[in-house]
Amino acid sequence: MTKPTFGTHPFLLGFDELERLVERTVRTGNDGYPPYNIEQTGEAGFRITLAVAGFAEADLSITLEDRQLVIRGRSQDDDARVYLHRGIAARQFQRAFVLADGVEVSGATLEHGLLHVDLQRSAPENVVKTIRIETGAQSDARTSRKE
The missing domain is CATH 2.60.40.790 (Immunoglobulin-like)
Known part of the structure; x- marks a missing residue:
C-alpha cells in the first residue's frame, strides 16, 4: 500500500500544485x-x-x-x-x-x-454559495435539449 502524497489526498481537491510550489521553493537556492x-x-x-x-x-x-x-x-x-x-x-x-x-x-x-x-x-472574501441539486429527470431533460 502506497502512502498518498500531500497533493493527492482525497480531501484536498485541487491542491496538487502545492507540491510543485514546495519543490520550486527548495530549488530557489540556499x-x-x-x-x-x-x-x-x-x-x-x-x-x-x-x-x-x-x-x-x-x-x-x-x-x-x-x-x-x-x-x-x-x-x-x-x-x-x-x-x-x-x-x-x-x-x-x-x-x-x-x-x-x-x-x-x-x-x-x-x-x-x-x-x-x-x-x-x-x-x-468569505463566499457562501448554494448549489442547486437536480434530480435525474431534470438532468436527462437538460441533456436531451442540448442534442
Whole structure:
C-alpha cells in the first residue's frame, strides 16, 4: 500500500500544485548572499530587507513571476579602480521568494545599502454559495435539449 502524497489526498481537491510550489521553493537556492531579513510590519504587512551594499538602484531589479518575487542584482565593475583589498562583495545575485495568494508587493525602497520590499496581504472574501441539486429527470431533460 502506497502512502498518498500531500497533493493527492482525497480531501484536498485541487491542491496538487502545492507540491510543485514546495519543490520550486527548495530549488530557489540556499546561497547566503545577500543576507536578508523578513519582518512583520503590521497585521497584514511584511517587509523583506536585503543588504545590498555597493549596488545602485540601476543595478537592482524586482519582478513578480508567477507568484514568485525575484530580486536580482548585477553590479558593474569599474576597471579604473585598483583594489589593494576587496572585502565588499559585488557579485551578481538572484533571490526568490514564493508569495501566497493574496500577497501583493506594495513598494520598494533603497536606503543606506538596504533594499526594502514591502508586502501586503489582502483579506480573503468569505463566499457562501448554494448549489442547486437536480434530480435525474431534470438532468436527462437538460441533456436531451442540448442534442
